[in-house]
Amino acid sequence: MKILIYSANYAPEPTGIGKYSGEMAEWLAAKGHDVRVVAAPPYYPQWQVDPNYAGYGYQRETLNGVDVWRAPLWVPKQPGGLKRVLHLLSFAVTSAPVMLRQVFWSPDVVLTVAPAMACAPMGWLTARLSGATAWLHVQDFEVDVAFQMNLLKGRRIQQFALWCERRLMRAFDKVSTISGKMVEKLHAKGIDAQAIELFPNWVDVNAVRPLDGPSDYRAQLGLRADCKVVLFSGTWGAKQDLLLIPEVARQLQHRPDIAFVICGDGVMRPQLEAASKGLPNVHLLPLQPKERLGQLLGMADVHLLTQSADAEDLVLPSKLTGMLSSGRPIVATCRANTEIGHVVAQCGRVVEPGQANTLAQAVLELVDQPQARAELGLRARAYAEHSLAKDPILLRWSLKAAPQGSSLPVAAKGETL
Incomplete structure (x- = not known):
């Protein structure tokens, strides 16, 4: 299966969305899928582009079996409010031609990871032009958070932003999120129940486990x-x-x-x-x-x-x-x-x-x-x-995302679906 992941944050970012997008892509590649990622250079959580990527524009690299395409973005020193919006918009603009180029690769699934809802239109368009499944994965509700925490203000602006968000979400074939309460939030936003999937974050229970002795x-x-x-x-x-x-x-x-x-x-x-x-x-x-x-x-x-x-x-x-x-x-x-x-x-x-x-x-x-x-x-x-075990969660996602007739990973001994 050809899988295109569109995520502003990506490995080697050590925390948050970058961590999960990186682990997911590498897991899928290790299972034999052909995986490409369109991402920004690593900058989070320091809000400063990693020195190994600084000073460069568009880049392409292979990380742990994953074909990663990097598009530049503007990173404010003090993010908040309008600056954060412009920050996300900058990546949406610079990554657009990179995403359109992936149409010729003909992915089976285009997974757009939010926040970075500004990227959702191009994720959806790339999927439609490719004949791929358009999948939106919501790690947090950035519009709601921005207004509830007063990062953005104004009733009319809020109503317009939420209207745009709903229209975008409803356009996707699948919309997933990471918790039961957030699934309820998707229902409240009017997303078709058949399109909603629970796709929780995970942990490598073998790498993080109770210690036998002092740390x-x-x-x-x-x-x-x-x-x-x-x-x-x-x-x-x-x-x-x-x-x-x-x-x-x-x-x-x-x-x-x-x-x-x-x-x-x-x-x-x-x-x-x-x-x-x-x-x-x-x-x-x-x-x-x-x-x-x-x-x-x-x-x-x-x-x-x-x-x-x-x-x-x-x-x-x-x-x-x-x-x-x-x-x-x-x-x-x-x-x-x-x-x-x-x-x-x-x-x-x-x-x-x-x-x-x-x-x-x-x-x-x-x-x-x-x-x-x-x-x-x-x-x-x-x-x-x-x-929260990593392998079963990612295996379930790959089975749900796979188009009919595509090759699928086989569950290893001891894995459950």
């Missing part, structure tokens, strides 16, 4: 043996409500046996560094290599999943899959009736967003109850193995 990171950070680590690992963006973590750490300074580790990068770095200054129980780590992810997540005794209330159920944080697979309990800031709340309630604690006091209490509760931590960690791991 290497404990020695690297100089943490004492009895120290309990409360870990946030992910993108440092506005949707994460990250400044809540230093506030909780400040409240718990009287507990020298608790250390907060915040790992990642993003636009909130200056604010997070300023808020953490003078707090000896807070350790900031830059993004870590992919091959050390298991050790990083296994360092946690408790995972933190902070989230802005404005983005609830419009996004499902990709970092959640690794937290669950590591077999550690999670404390999440969200409402109980959200998708995140339903998942975390099974394997951790859910507290209201923006409440440092209640978040600190939830952290203390788990830190001081080792038996509860162990039981919740087992539940987290079981959920990951049952619902």
Whole structure:
């Protein structure tokens, strides 16, 4: 099967959409499919083009068996509002001729990954001109998020943007998204039920698993043996409500046996560094290599999943899959009736967003109850193995996307559909 993936974010970006688009393309190529990707140069989450790609225009490379076509884009130093819109539009414009060129390759499926809804028209057009299945995959509802978080303002502008979004989505043969609540959102937007598919993010449960011994990171950070680590690992963006973590750490300074580790990068770095200054129980780590992810997540005794209330159920944080697979309990800031709340309630604690006091209490509760931590960690791991394992999820997608009569990958021993 010939598969064209149209995703502004792509490997070697280590987090978010780039990570998942990269893993998907490489998995499909390894299964024998012919895979091409049209993407921007890596720039996320630092919001700066990778030095290995800087200064170049259009590029073509082969990464782990995948034919990757790069189109340049404008990357603002301080993304937000109109700048973010122009950023996405710049890629939609520069990538358009690259996408049209793929028509002569005659793909069977064109998968357009959103956000970057600005790219949806060209993804749809390329599919139609190729006679391919037009598939739109929604990683988050960027229009809703932009207005709910006041990145964009204006009632008429919002109504027009949502109208355009609905028209675009309805034009695709298939529209998928990553969670049950987000599937409900697609229904509410008027998408045909027959076109909607659940296509969740995944985790490599073999690469990220409960550790048999102490993580290497404990020695690297100089943490004492009895120290309990409360870990946030992910993108440092506005949707994460990250400044809540230093506030909780400040409240718990009287507990020298608790250390907060915040790992990642993003636009909130200056604010997070300023808020953490003078707090000896807070350790900031830059993004870590992919091959050390298991050790990083296994360092946690408790995972933190902070989230802005404005983005609830419009996004499902990709970092959640690794937290669950590591077999550690999670404390999440969200409402109980959200998708995140339903998942975390099974394997951790859910507290209201923006409440440092209640978040600190939830952290203390788990830190001081080792038996509860162990039981919740087992539940987290079981959920990951049952619902988030990488191979079954990608195999199901490839079967659904395949046109009749095309060659399909064969399930390996032990894989289930």
